[in-house]
Amino acid sequence: VSAVRAPEPGAPVRIGLLGCGTVGQAVVRTLIDGARTIERASGHRLEVGPVLVRDAARERPGIDPALLTTDPARVLDDPAVAIVVEVMGGVEPTLGYLRRALARGASVVTANKQLLSRHGPELLRAAEEAGAELRFEASACAAIPVIKVLRESLLAAEIRALIGIVNGTTNYILTEMAREGTSYAEALARAQELGYAEADPTEDVGGADAAAKMAILASIAFHSRVLIDDVPYEGIDHLQAEDLAHAEALGFVVKLVGVARLLNGSVSVRVYPALVPRGHRLAAIGGPDNAVLLESRATRQIMLVGPGAGGDETASAVLADILSVLGTHQGSFLHNALADAGRPIAPPGSVPSAFYLRTSVADRPGVLARVAQIFADEGLSILSVVQSGYGDEASLVLILHEGIEDSMQRAVARIRALDDVRDDPVMLRVLGSGEGGE
Numbered sequence: 001v002s003a004v005r006a007p008e009p010g011a012p013v014r015i016g017l018l019g020c021g022t023v024g025q026a027v028v029r030t031l032i033d034g035a036r037t038i039e040r041a042s043g044h045r046l047e048v049g050p051v052l053v054r055d056a057a058r059e060r061p062g063i064d065p066a067l068l069t070t071d072p073a074r075v076l077d078d079p080a081v082a083i084v085v086e087v088m089g090g091v092e093p094t095l096g097y098l099r100r101a102l103a104r105g106a107s108v109v110t111a112n113k114q115l116l117s118r119h120g121p122e123l124l125r126a127a128e129e130a131g132a133e134l135r136f137e138a139s140a141c142a143a144i145p146v147i148k149v150l151r152e153s154l155l156a157a158e159i160r161a162l163i164g165i166v167n168g169t170t171n172y173i174l175t176e177m178a179r180e181g182t183s184y185a186e187a188l189a190r191a192q193e194l195g196y197a198e199a200d201p202t203e204d205v206g207g208a209d210a211a212a213k214m215a216i217l218a219s220i221a222f223h224s225r226v227l228i229d230d231v232p233y234e235g236i237d238h239l240q241a242e243d244l245a246h247a248e249a250l251g252f253v254v255k256l257v258g259v260a261r262l263l264n265g266s267v268s269v270r271v272y273p274a275l276v277p278r279g280h281r282l283a284a285i286g287g288p289d290n291a292v293l294l295e296s297r298a299t300r301q302i303m304l305v306g307p308g309a310g311g312d313e314t315a316s317a318v319l320a321d322i323l324s325v326l327g328t329h330q331g332s333f334l335h336n337a338l339a340d341a342g343r344p345i346a347p348p349g350s351v352p353s354a355f356y357l358r359t360s361v362a363d364r365p366g367v368l369a370r371v372a373q374i375f376a377d378e379g380l381s382i383l384s385v386v387q388s389g390y391g392d393e394a395s396l397v398l399i400l401h402e403g404i405e406d407s408m409q410r411a412v413a414r415i416r417a418l419d420d421v422r423d424d425p426v427m428l429r430v431l432g433s434g435e436g437g438e
């Protein structure tokens with residue numbers, strides 16, 4: 001194993017990039033901003049550059065122009081570059097570039113689904129022969145760590161099916177068509193306006209992008225060689241709003257799904273628009289999100305959901321791969337999670353949340369005003385009030401906007417002490433939209 005691939009603990013490691021577009025710029029920024037965390041985790045200080053581009057004169061916010069080069073040899077052939085991050089896309093000349101870097105023992109981290117779904121097996125072999133690593137988490141579902149979960153956490157789980165919504169553009173378009181009853185053309189135009197679809201959306205709407213990702217995911221899930229040519233695919237460009245409406249009326253939503261299965265020991269991978277029952281876990285995945293449902297006998301169903309595109313999102317997966325290549329050294333914080341940043345624990349009374357309160361009250365004039373005054377005194381504001389029943393059976397049900405726990409506890413104690421209130425009020429917390437909701 002060469003010194004390039006197994007840097008001495010503590011030695012600096014140089015990362016060269018091929019490409020500095022949407023993803024490349026986010027990778028450079030993340031490497032610079034996250035330098036300390038990466039160093040603590042891996043034991044290595046990372047040095048960034050050179051970065052290959054076509055046009056070195058182009059303005060790139062936050063990127064030092066001195067890092068840029070138009071000469072591929074400076075990234076591919078310099079033994080000082082230990083890890084090559086490929087975020088330029090395309091099959092040619094990229095394939096030749098990666099072969100060249102791997103041949104000299106550099107490890108490669110790539111986001112390129114089209115290349116991998118055509119030449120993945122060959123590149124993996126080249127990496128193995130050179131004793132280098134080839135990692136490609138960012139090539140499928142951007143921020144969602146599905147490849148790492150398949151390769152490590154579920155390695156022995158014997159996955160029997162992997163069903164995915166792996167293209168955010170089409171999922172956004174289908175969500176819009178179903179929600180608004182808009183035509184395919186209108187929904188596509190809107191997706192382009194919002195940056196969810198490329199100017200030339202053919203790869204996405206025709207299904208090729210999803211097929212490439214499914215080929216990569218199925219290869220890992222089934223430990224088999226699956227290329228894009230093995231994946232029959234259809235897109236959504238021929239769908240009509242009328243069929244989405246019929247599906248809706250029958251209790252389905254239409255999604256572009258990738259379905260990879262083991263059928264009597266053979267691998268089947270296909271991509272097509274499908275009617276998904278409204279109660280199915282994938283039916284709830286809306287907008288540009290991606291989701292992958294992994295099925296095995298032992299683990300039953302595990303679903304991973306998250307953003308499937310975007311510069312920062314994809315850079316997050318690239319960074320994770322860089323850390324995997326470097327490994328994590330003994331004594332680093334990944335080995336000893338408690339030795340993290342040493343943050344203090346927040347006092348429970350200081351934590352904000354929204355609240356539900358039910359209290360039984362005597363149905364007398366002014367009760368609501370007295371309760372409302374207490375909340376106002378404590379700096380809590382009411383979102384909704386429902387009064388039900390009357391006389392001795394009356395109860396007030398309130399939902400409060402987000403406030404501080406201590407304030408709510410004081411308000412509840414004061415309400416309990418009112419003459420109009422008969423029993424202990426019931427207080428529950430409400431999960432806010434910032435806590436995992438839409």
Ligand SMILES: NC(=O)c1ccc[n+]([C@@H]2O[C@H](COP(=O)([O-])OP(=O)(O)OC[C@H]3O[C@@H](n4cnc5c(N)ncnc54)[C@H](OP(=O)(O)O)[C@@H]3O)[C@@H](O)[C@H]2O)c1
Pocket residue numbers: 018019020021022023024052053054055056058086087088089090093111112113114138139142308309310311314
């Ligand atoms: N964008 C996403 O959300 C996303 C998500 C997951 C995966 N990916 C994958 O990540 C890769 C990069 O995507 P991106 O959106 O960042 O693309 P991009 O914005 O078009 O950036 C491509 C970069 O590569 C450079 N480049 C392209 N061909 C080159 C060549 N022949 N020689 C030298 N430099 C070349 C370009 O240089 P110039 O700047 O000088 O033109 C540009 O900096 C693709 O494989 C894509 O499929 C992207």
